[in-house]
Amino acid sequence: MERVSVVTDVRKANQDxxxxxxxxxxxxxxxxxxxxxxPGAGKTSVLEATIRQIAPSYEVAVIEGDLxxxxxxxxxxxxxxxxxxxxxxxxxxxxxxxVAKAVAEFPVDGIDLLFIENVGNLVCPAEFDLGEALxxxxxxxPEGAEKPKKYPLMFHTADVVLLNKIDLIPYAGVSxxxxxxxxxxVNPRAAVFPISCKTGQGMDxxxxxxxxxxxxxxxxxxRRDEL
Amino acid sequence: xxxxxxxxxxxxxxxxxxxxxDAPAIERIKLRLGEFTGVVREALEFAFExxxxxxxxxxxxxxxxxxxxxTKCPNCGCTDKPAGDxxxxxxxxxxxxxxxxxxxxxxxxxxxxxxxxLTKRST
Numbered sequence: 270m271e272r273v274s275v276v277t278d279v280r281k282a283n284q285d286x287x288x289x290x291x292x293x294x295x296x297x298x299x300x301x302x303x304x305x306x307x308p309g310a311g312k313t314s315v316l317e318a319t320i321r322q323i324a325p326s327y328e329v330a331v332i333e334g335d336l337x338x339x340x341x342x343x344x345x346x347x348x349x350x351x352x353x354x355x356x357x358x359x360x361x362x363x364x365x366x367x368v369a370k371a372v373a374e375f376p377v378d379g380i381d382l383l384f385i386e387n388v389g390n391l392v393c394p395a396e397f398d399l400g401e402a403l404x405x406x407x408x409x410x411p412e413g414a415e416k417p418k419k420y421p422l423m424f425h426t427a428d429v430v431l432l433n434k435i436d437l438i439p440y441a442g443v444s445x446x447x448x449x450x451x452x453x454x455v456n457p458r459a460a461v462f463p464i465s466c467k468t469g470q471g472m473d474x475x476x477x478x479x480x481x482x483x484x485x486x487x488x489x490x491x492r493r494d495e496l
Numbered sequence: 497x498x499x500x501x502x503x504x505x506x507x508x509x510x511x512x513x514x515x516x517x518d519a520p521a522i523e524r525i526k527l528r529l530g531e532f533t534g535v536v537r538e539a540l541e542f543a544f545e546x547x548x549x550x551x552x553x554x555x556x557x558x559x560x561x562x563x564x565x566x567t568k569c570p571n572c573g574c575t576d577k578p579a580g581d582x583x584x585x586x587x588x589x590x591x592x593x594x595x596x597x598x599x600x601x602x603x604x605x606x607x608x609x610x611x612x613x614l615t616k617r618s619t
Binding site for chain 1: 498501502505506508509510513517519523527532533534535582583584585592601602603604605606607608609610
């Protein structure tokens with residue numbers, strides 16, 4: 270028997286491809302956003318509401334990840350934004366290789382903001398780097414104030430946590446303060462925005478933050494001004 | 497059930513080592529697994545049993561060492577583990593703490609069978 274020291278991160282194979290994706294996005298001047306949540310928290314609705322506010326001044330594209338169907342990419346295309354659908358079959362998360370394959374067929378040249386909507390799942394996507402610049406997590410208030418403690422990893426790895434469906438607080442019996450405190454305890458660095466993509470409440474603060482973080486390219490802005 | 501992808505990644509790392517060392521089989525794979533990862537030990541062990549079939553690790557033992565979550569406060573230096581429920585604010589001063597360990601998911605070593613040993617055993 271021979272013992273061979275390895276000391277290799279199991280995530281390395283995925284991370285290597287994620288880094289290639291990241292290099293490509295940077296070379297294209299594209300800010301890639303990995304959008305994650307449990308099923309039904311409102312990722313696609315938040316995306317639609319965000320695109321409606323931001324699309325006039327930004328070039329936006331979307332990669333949709335789902336187990337089955339192209340319902341979500343059709344919803345995005347209905348807004349006049351190009352979308353690419355990845356159907357994972359039974360895989361519960363997107364990985365860097367799936368995204369690399371997608372961008373080989375769906376060029377991101379000239380795109381300011383590329384949203385990558387992950388498969389709805391509160392656990393698995395958190396461990397898979399896709400090469401994104403930002404991780405945005407959508408959590409819907411009715412899911413319960415204790416969830417950040419029960420599923421800490423995804424909250425922990427997010428740069429932004431959007432607390433969606435705040436219009437349902439009176440019916441859900443969930444304390445926004447308690448939920449917010451639990452988010453901060455597992456991720457003190459996250460930017461947290463309570464929103465309702467249905468009523469539009471809080472959307473200005475989130476989209477304003479995004480505009481500050483990601484600037485559309487200057488040349489395109491000048492061109493628009495000249496028109 | 498992403499433990500299956502994790503098990504496949506572990507096997508890829510181990511099988512590459514076996515190939516590089518011309519070893520016919522893998523006897524043991526040692527994994528260091530942080531407490532603060534999205535991997536459930538039991539699910540990973542089950543996924544490993546499924547994924548190893550038909551590979552040189554078919555009879556290999558997956559040895560898992562759980563690495564506890566340890567943190568340090570950059571403000572006051574407190575290194576107490578956050579109380580129970582993954583609170584990443586310092587117990588003493590309330591500032592965000594840094595994670596020292598608990599995020600590991602790494603193959604530490606593999607034990608490879610030598611060609612001769614295998615022949616000996618089969619006779």
